[in-house]
Amino acid sequence: MLVHICCSVDSHFFLEKLQHDFPQEKLTGFFYDPNIHPYSEYQLRLLDVKRSCKKLGIDLLEGPYDYENWLEAVRGLEKEPEKGARCEVCFDKRFIESAKKALELGENKITTTLLVSPLKSQEQLKRVGDEFYAKHGVEFIAVDYRANGGTQDQSRVTKEQQLYRQDYCGCIYGLTMQREQQEKLMDEMFSPLSKQILPASIEERLQMYTKRNELEDKNIAYKIVKQKFLNYRQFNFKLLQGKTQVIDAYALNYSILPRKRAQGKIEFSHNNVHYFNREEIKFVTISYFNEKTASSYKRVKDLIYNPLSFEKELHFRKEISDIEYDLSPIIIIDEIIKSKLTITLDAKTYEDTKEKLIIL
Template identity: 55%
Template structure:
């Protein structure tokens, strides 16, 4: 039986139950989820499914990540709610490719771990699965592993197996709607051009779960804990002098009451230039290198390849800006005289991140 797999939280429990109910069946996992966005989240979920299947001894095939084709398929349904028409089209597309794969590898039956997801409609999945599979001459197996306390056991198994537990279905549009309802930014969609790992980002989680696998392979014990913290994302920022945009590097947690201000430097003390608006402070690149221990030759080098996020927090601290200080701190090649215009658009919000603790 080919088993379409959406994520490890659903598949780990689902595959174990399938083995109990169909002990004579050869189970082949098929990870085909082009709806998952961004690609780093796709990689993270695939990584955890691969780990789960290895532990269960289940063969796994990865399908194509044809995200653009998926976007075309759901075009016009972007505003549909969860369990709406967009989900129906999404199921049909994933089931169609899964059914073709089942026939290709000689399997006459298929099913999907989506059936055990508490946020999905079993009736909707059954209808789409049976209708689409029949076109390929394959039968769709509908099972209900949610009832009778199944969902609770599934969550307990996910916790015991230390699986990656995502907090959105994977779809770009559902993610946007969910974050709007929560009134927090969809930071999953922030991906800095410099490639730096941002706290609470998908890329940070991906690095954590890759390290987790390395620890397991080395026989090291560990645990994963969760930490509440104040997160920050810089959306846009610049500094202008005499209508010319200056190369500038805005450190994390730089926050202004209004997104735009203008004024002038009123004093210089201990290597810091103090602005007369919004508690803004400036550092020259030379002073930044001294405080960070870095050796950037130009500001453009710093912008293109900044140090780890934690280094900038240490620079802020060295400037007398502690954990609760949200004053803007900006690095310039040199701090010019006269009027400066500054724009900073950023968000601070409560968030939760995972931390790996080696025991």
């Protein structure tokens, strides 16, 4: 039986049940989910599914990540709600590819872990699956593992196995609507050109779960816990000298301007920190930054495209500010400028939760 897999939270419990209920069947997992966006999230879910299938002794195949074709398939349905017409087209596309793979492998049965997801309609899935059976001769096995406390058992398995538990279905349209309803920042879509790994980002989770797998391979005990913290994202930053001259500059993380814009001059200097006459803004030179961080940047532009890690940057901020929760803008420039400056900075701090890997 070919089993279309969407994520480990659904698949681990689902595959365990299938192994129990269909002991005569050799199960093959098929990860085909071009709807998942961004690609880093796709990589993270695939990573966890590989680990899950390895634990269960199930072979796993990966389908193509043909995201552009998926976008074309759902064109015009972007505003459809969860479980609406867009989801049906999405199922349809993934089932067609699954049916082709099943025929290619000589399988005559398929099913999908989407059946156990509380975000999906089982009736909708069964209808689409039965249509494929009629067209392709591949039987769709519509099991209901949500019933009789199944959802609670799934949550238990997820916790016991320390699976990656995503909080959105996968597609950009569903994510957008969910974050709008929650009135939350859609920070899943932030990925700096500098490749700096931001806190609570998909990239940070990908790094952590990769480390988790390495610990398991070495039989090292660990625990994944959650912690609340103040997160930060910077949308836009620009420094002007006079009215038009753009100056290369880097604003440290957790730099906040309440009104997003400030004009003024550097008023005085103390211990290599240069104080602006507005909004508690501080300037430091790239040479001083190098000295304090043991770096060797030749110019600020190099820092912009290849910054330090988030943690090292925060350590430098603490040295400059001498307090734990400083949100003053700290700006790094090549040389101190005495003339009038205009700073534009659009950034946000917000309450958030992140995962942490503890080695026991």
